[in-house]
Amino acid sequence: xxxxxxxxxxxxxxxxxxxxxxxxxxxxxxxxxxxxxxxxxxxxxxxxxxxxxxxxxxxxxxxxxxxxxxxxxxxxxxxxxxxxxxxxxxxxxxxxxxxxxxxxxxxxxxxxxxxxxxxxxxxxxxxxxxxxxxxxxxxxxxxxxxxxxxxxxxxxxxxxxxxxxxxxxxxxxxxxxxxxxxxxxxxxxxxxxxxxxxxxxxxxxxxxxxxxxxxxxxxxxxxxxxxxxxxxxxxxxxxxxxxxxxxxxxxxxxxxxxxxxxxxxxxxxxxxxxxxxxxxxxxxxxxxxxxxxxxxxxxxxxxxxxxxxxxxxxxxxxxxxxxxx
Amino acid sequence: xxxxxxxxxxxxxxxxxxxxxxxxxxxxxxxxxxxxxxxxxxxxxxxxxxxxxxxxxxxxxxxxxxxxxxxxxxxxxxxxxxxxxxxxxxxxxxxxxxxxxxxxxxxxxxxxxxxxxxxxxxxxxxxxxxxxxxxxxxxxxxxxxxxxxxxxxxxxxxxxxxxxxxxxxxxxxxxxxxxxxxxxxxxxxxxxxxxxxxxxxxxxxxxxxxxxxxx
Numbered sequence: 188x189x190x191x192x193x194x195x196x197x198x199x200x201x202x203x204x205x206x207x208x209x210x211x212x213x214x215x216x217x218x219x220x221x222x223x224x225x226x227x228x229x230x231x232x233x234x235x236x237x238x239x240x241x242x243x244x245x246x247x248x249x250x251x252x253x254x255x256x257x258x259x260x261x262x263x264x265x266x267x268x269x270x271x272x273x274x275x276x277x278x279x280x281x282x283x284x285x286x287x288x289x290x291x292x293x294x295x296x297x298x299x300x301x302x303x304x305x306x307x308x309x310x311x312x313x314x315x316x317x318x319x320x321x322x323x324x325x326x327x328x329x330x331x332x333x334x335x336x337x338x339x340x341x342x343x344x345x346x347x348x349x350x351x352x353x354x355x356x357x358x359x360x361x362x363x364x365x366x367x368x369x370x371x372x373x374x375x376x377x378x379x380x381x382x383x384x385x386x387x388x389x390x391x392x393x394x395x396x397x398x399x400x401x402x403x404x405x406x407x408x409x410x411x412x413x414x415x416x417x418x419x420x421x422x423x424x425x426x427x428x429x430x431x432x433x434x435x436x437x438x439x440x441x442x443x444x445x446x447x448x449x450x451x452x453x454x455x456x457x458x459x460x461x462x463x464x465x466x467x468x469x470x471x472x473x474x475x476x477x478x479x480x481x482x483x484x485x486x487x488x489x490x491x492x493x494x495x496x497x498x499x500x501x502x503x504x505x506x507x508x509x510x511x512x
Numbered sequence: 513x514x515x516x517x518x519x520x521x522x523x524x525x526x527x528x529x530x531x532x533x534x535x536x537x538x539x540x541x542x543x544x545x546x547x548x549x550x551x552x553x554x555x556x557x558x559x560x561x562x563x564x565x566x567x568x569x570x571x572x573x574x575x576x577x578x579x580x581x582x583x584x585x586x587x588x589x590x591x592x593x594x595x596x597x598x599x600x601x602x603x604x605x606x607x608x609x610x611x612x613x614x615x616x617x618x619x620x621x622x623x624x625x626x627x628x629x630x631x632x633x634x635x636x637x638x639x640x641x642x643x644x645x646x647x648x649x650x651x652x653x654x655x656x657x658x659x660x661x662x663x664x665x666x667x668x669x670x671x672x673x674x675x676x677x678x679x680x681x682x683x684x685x686x687x688x689x690x691x692x693x694x695x696x697x698x699x700x701x702x703x704x705x706x707x708x709x710x711x712x713x714x715x716x717x718x719x720x721x722x723x724x725x726x727x
Binding site: 204207208209211212215225226241308309310311312313316317320321393397398399400401403404411415424427428431434435438439442443446 | 555556557558559562568569572573574575576577580581584585588589662666667668669670672673680683684687694695698701702705706709710713
């Protein structure tokens, strides 16, 4: 892409840019090396006993212990279980809420709006606590309930925006051929809205998966709890750092995989229906409705069609940096 | 109701802690996030790569894990912070990539034609950016940024799990002493959150209408 902000760089600018690149890279590398050196230093623990540095093999030998991986697997399963149940419920709640919010009768629409706004404005942890204490439901049900309600409200808004972005003719022609309004909803509007909003819904499911870690605070035995609370007591406190890295890695792997699927789906749907324009408009609506965990901030990138010629931003041409002077 | 009036000073204290977490980490995240966004659109590949990796990693890490690191892992490395400071740092770090993405998508959202036209009439790089692109980008960035702040307000509640006595943690304490009044206490706490989030949401809507770029 040719750059619009400045002229095609000449030899001097290219050299300058190369120098900046090297300097910047060196600074970043130096920072990383400093962190590594700091971590590798032996340190005194609270009792004044010297302990080996972070990279000492004695801190990492549990990676070969099968018991560790078994417990991590147990934690991951518990996390996925909560996320899975909550995701299904959230989509169901989302469909119901989006139907209520687009109802013709104000007696349904207005209360639904209030409920959605309330649910989106509450911290998920507070909702978990509410369900846990008021219904004394146990940690799993409290976590699933709160996650389903919160993400259901967000997904409902996404679906509503998706329906709103459909051309009016879709609904009208459905009614014209004699379908009932409910049939139009389910056989014409929802399939299209769902497809358009799929990337956003998947992005929201990443948020949901991350938020299952909140259940750790109300005492559910999931990945974080098993890995970082029970791990150090089982294997020894000196492994805390190692365990942190393992748990972090597992979370990153699962979330990045889901994000990657979202991006893949976004490309697929963009190619399939060619409705990039509408999806983008709907996505903007959702992004501005926001509050979606923090998913609002990322929308414009993960959406079909939004990946226009502009996603690469103001960057100089690819050859600008590496070309010989 | 009596329980709430009786414990009002505690709730107000807790509310101030929540507010402090929000303001300090919000300001920190705005600074770091803008800096990261600048790195991401910079012409230097090394900086751009660094910013991308930073954003991707932090965005895909649960907030609970970030706070756990700041509150319990850092002390193991010999960095001892008090818990409020640890939570503030954690929230700042977690929020910064979302700020960066909001800023970046705002800048990318300015149509190419605007910059091209500015270049065509002979404005230099600084002028193009300062007079044409940024003024439009800032307007588009403000509403998403407020949404990030609303999310941050809700996220401060996670600090309750890491020995910070903000609204949720204090409500838990009060409930332990007054089991019969669980629902009113939790509703009161919810109201405290709404006191922050509703005006922010209104401000976002109002600002959006005021500063919308008409094209």
